[in-house]
Amino acid sequence: MNPEQNNYLNMDLLRFTTAGSVDDGKSTLIGRLLYDSKSIFEDQYEAVKATSEKRGEEYVNLALLTDGLRAEREQGITIDVAYRYFATPKRKFIIADTPGHIQYTRNMVTGASTANLAIILIDARKGIIEQTMRHTFIASLLRIPHIVVCINKMDLVEYREEVFNTIKSEYEAFASKLDAIDIQFVPISALLGDNVVDRSTNMNWYNGPTLLHVLENVHISSDHNHIDARFPVQYVIRPMSTEHHDYRGFAGRVAGGIFRAGDKVTVLPSGFNSTVKSVDVFEGTIEDAYAPMSVTLTLNDEIDISRGDMIVKDNNQPESTQDIDLMVCWFNSRPLQLNGKYAIRHTTRDARCVIKEVVYKMDINTLHRNEEDKNIQMNDIGRVRLRTTVPLFIDSYKKNRITGSIILIDEATNETVGAGMII
Amino acid sequence: MKSYALSHLKELEAESIYVLREVAAQFERPALLFSGGKDSIVVSHLARKAFSPAKIPFPLLHIDTGHNFPETLEYRDAWAEKIGAKVIVRYVQDSIDKGRAVEEKGYNASRNALQTVTLLDAIEELKLDCAIGGARRDEEKARAKERFFSHRDEFGQWDPKNQRPELWNIFNGKKNMGEHFRVFPISNWTEMDVWQYILAENIPLPSLYFSHKRKVFQRDGQWLADFDFMMKKPTEVVEERIIRFRTIGDITCTGAVESTAATLEEVVQEVAASRTTERGTRADDKRSEAAMEDRKKQGYF
Numbered sequence: 001m002n003p004e005q006n007n008y009l010n011m012d013l014l015r016f017t018t019a020g021s022v023d024d025g026k027s028t029l030i031g032r033l034l035y036d037s038k039s040i041f042e043d044q045y046e047a048v049k050a051t052s053e054k055r056g057e058e059y060v061n062l063a064l065l066t067d068g069l070r071a072e073r074e075q076g077i078t079i080d081v082a083y084r085y086f087a088t089p090k091r092k093f094i095i096a097d098t099p100g101h102i103q104y105t106r107n108m109v110t111g112a113s114t115a116n117l118a119i120i121l122i123d124a125r126k127g128i129i130e131q132t133m134r135h136t137f138i139a140s141l142l143r144i145p146h147i148v149v150c151i152n153k154m155d156l157v158e159y160r161e162e163v164f165n166t167i168k169s170e171y172e173a174f175a176s177k178l179d180a181i182d183i184q185f186v187p188i189s190a191l192l193g194d195n196v197v198d199r200s201t202n203m204n205w206y207n208g209p210t211l212l213h214v215l216e217n218v219h220i221s222s223d224h225n226h227i228d229a230r231f232p233v234q235y236v237i238r239p240m241s242t243e244h245h246d247y248r249g250f251a252g253r254v255a256g257g258i259f260r261a262g263d264k265v266t267v268l269p270s271g272f273n274s275t276v277k278s279v280d281v282f283e284g285t286i287e288d289a290y291a292p293m294s295v296t297l298t299l300n301d302e303i304d305i306s307r308g309d310m311i312v313k314d315n316n317q318p319e320s321t322q323d324i325d326l327m328v329c330w331f332n333s334r335p336l337q338l339n340g341k342y343a344i345r346h347t348t349r350d351a352r353c354v355i356k357e358v359v360y361k362m363d364i365n366t367l368h369r370n371e372e373d374k375n376i377q378m379n380d381i382g383r384v385r386l387r388t389t390v391p392l393f394i395d396s397y398k399k400n401r402i403t404g405s406i407i408l409i410d411e412a413t414n415e416t417v418g419a420g421m422i423i
Numbered sequence: 424m425k426s427y428a429l430s431h432l433k434e435l436e437a438e439s440i441y442v443l444r445e446v447a448a449q450f451e452r453p454a455l456l457f458s459g460g461k462d463s464i465v466v467s468h469l470a471r472k473a474f475s476p477a478k479i480p481f482p483l484l485h486i487d488t489g490h491n492f493p494e495t496l497e498y499r500d501a502w503a504e505k506i507g508a509k510v511i512v513r514y515v516q517d518s519i520d521k522g523r524a525v526e527e528k529g530y531n532a533s534r535n536a537l538q539t540v541t542l543l544d545a546i547e548e549l550k551l552d553c554a555i556g557g558a559r560r561d562e563e564k565a566r567a568k569e570r571f572f573s574h575r576d577e578f579g580q581w582d583p584k585n586q587r588p589e590l591w592n593i594f595n596g597k598k599n600m601g602e603h604f605r606v607f608p609i610s611n612w613t614e615m616d617v618w619q620y621i622l623a624e625n626i627p628l629p630s631l632y633f634s635h636k637r638k639v640f641q642r643d644g645q646w647l648a649d650f651d652f653m654m655k656k657p658t659e660v661v662e663e664r665i666i667r668f669r670t671i672g673d674i675t676c677t678g679a680v681e682s683t684a685a686t687l688e689e690v691v692q693e694v695a696a697s698r699t700t701e702r703g704t705r706a707d708d709k710r711s712e713a714a715m716e717d718r719k720k721q722g723y724f
Contacts, residue, residue, distance in 0.1 A: 010430055011430060011431050012428060012429070012430060012431055012434075013429075013431035013434050013435070041697070080568045080586065081568065082567040082568045083560045083567055083568075083610070083611070084561075084567065085560070085561045085611075085613045087613070087615065091431075092431040092613075092616075094611055106588060107588075109588075109590070110588045110589065110590050113590040113591045114590075114591060114592075221426060221427070221428040224427070226427050234441070234444045234445065234448060235444045235447055235448045235474075237474060237475075237476070237477050238477065239476050239477035239478070240477075241476075241477075243476070244476045244477075247476060247477075249476075251444050251473070251474075252444075253437065253440075253441045253592070258427070280475075281472070281475075282471065282472035282475040290427045292429065292434060292437055292438070293429065293433075293437050294436075294437040294438075294440040294441050294444070294473070296475075307448050331588050343597070345593055345595065347593075348448070401591065402591060402592065405590070405591050405593070406593075407590060407593045407595065409595055409597060414595070414597035414598055414599065415587060416587045416588050416589075416590075416595045419588070419590045
């Protein structure tokens with residue numbers, strides 16, 4: 001295998017999200033990243049160029065590269081989460097491209113749920129506006145570990161350093177009220193390409209990295225929890241063949257910590273103890289398993305285990321409870337019903353629950369906690385307390401994004417109506 | 424110190440295996456849509472890994488347009504035997520004979536769209552509640568917004584405006600009677616990822632993907648294979664060329680590229696250097712800018 005291919009096999013994966021409204025240049029920025037990193041194919045570029053010319057636009061409209069559905073092309077807006085892909089020799093990237101207007105909070109939350117990094121776009125002419133705070137709050141609530149604030153349209157403020165510095169200090173003052181996150185600032189022009197992929201010659205006062213440099217180098221290997229061992233059982237593998245007559249493997253994806261043969265484990269909810277016999281994959285037995293690996297565990301004792309159970313370490317267990325406090329984001333046009341019953345899914349475990357209390361509704365533009373209006377409607381975020389029919393094995397969302405999250409499902413329509421982050 | 428980090432291919436593999444296990448856990452009668460193309464081959468390879476040492480707990484379903492390359496069918500049967508999977512085949516010709524589908528006419532006639540009828544009939548006949556596909560989000564604009572678990576109503580239709588939100592790695596496969604799901608385990612893979620993975624895992628492929636000599640003719644800037652049922656315009660001349668296929672589908676709409684790439688390594692290098700998307704060789708997407716979106720709404724793969 002030649003060195004180039006070998007390099008490709010050793011690349012890691014960064015998932016990032018962008019949120020933005022119609023005019024702040026988000027689609028242009030993504031188009032610019034794709035185009036300047038040479039991730040656009042000729043036929044895609046030609047199609048976009050032809051459309052731009054047909055519309056009589058001055059520049060090749062790179063934003064058209066990412067506008068997916070027909071309705072969006074007609075209205076010129078992005079209405080759902082769209083996923084984009086590009087790679088540089090250093091990393092592969094998955095972009096969750098989401099609309100930024102308040103009526104699309106649910107889409108932003110969806111895009112943020114799997115991201116390692118968020119790009120927040122600020123128009124240099126306008127400075128910090130409501131949506132800047134909204135996007136930052138969502139990034140913080142969903143615990144995206146890294147934020148890059150791109151101060152865009154620097155070309156329209158003559159590339160002035162003081163504009164950048166003023167916005168930066170205002171942003172820092174605001175962000176200090178939220179949970180600490182790694183934040184970096186980059187002055188850019190998405191339209192002209194300054195500091196996106198190539199270093200700008202118009203802003204010699206800026207010594208920091210370009211946006212792509214940040215994306216390629218931000219440290220992400222510690223974004224998973226490798227301390228608290230959690231293994232939600234997804235599926236039980238029983239080959240029932242002569243060759244593997246007695247094989248009983250517990251298939252799942254490690255949600256946290258590290259599992260090795262010999263580890264003392266407890267199975268929830270039964271509470272039975274055993275030790276890990278082997279960590280199996282298709283190729284054979286491996287030494288250890290950690291998040292986000294998909295493996296199969298076998299145990300030394302015959303214990304009745306099924307989907308929805310969780311294998312954990314003896315000395316480090318999640319909380320087993322039926323009463324759960326969480327921040328919920330609502331997705332459905334039918335508002336959250338106090339005392340309403342919903343199906344709830346946590347990792348691979350299914351239960352039912354009842355909404356016992358709405359503590360407050362969050363104004364996501366001002367971070368004000370509204371304890372008067374507790375009507376949680378579509379796109380609202382609020383703090384809720386619920387009770388489940390059976391215990392769930394939970395961690396706080398802060399500790400583990402996988403064992404700290406749930407979804408709520410309407411039992412009549414089967415729709416996913418809410419998403420919750422456990423406090 | 425040991426680094427607890429996965430390469431991007433390993434992370435994508437882990438995600439896809441997780442999705443396939445969710446399918447087996449959440450649905451009663453799933454099937455894997457198998458076309459003999461590289462994407463469905465990778466999905467079936469991942470399924471083999473996901474349930475090892477047990478067999479894949481669902482069959483492969485092939486919708487045969489009757490215009491498949493013989494190499495594809497040969498490969499299908501050999502591969503299924505190797506991975507120990509059961510194959511179910513349903514024929515577009517049967518749908519035409521029963522009057523459920525009407526053959527297109529003219530030079531660009533293709534049975535590609537008719538597959539939808541046969542597929543939806545098969546889903547009903549076999550009472551499938553989930554059809555696993557090899558579609559990727561990077562293939563085409565309309566697919567960029569597709570979910571891993573994509574809900575289809577009782578008419579098999581996709582409603583892009585009313586998709587279920589999908590957060591973290593929690594997939595909601597709950598449905599009413601008569602509805603089904605399409606599940607796409609390799610949603611997050613790019614064409615390059617698929618090729619690199621095939622190379623890394625040494626997965627066998629149909630010979631069509633590698634350089635070979637074939638009788639072809641040119642139409643709209645691409646090479647199409649010459650078969651009896653291919654209607655040619657008077658100006659279209661059949662000639663022998665050294666070509667290979669970047670995608671494999673129905674003969675009528677799968678274009679070949681001139682290429683001397685004869686090994687997996689050479690194919691991967693060619694893909695890496697390529698300046699057009701693989702869908703650029705598919706005539707079915709060229710009909711209109713929103714062609715894929717229209718076909719998906721009707722229940723296409």
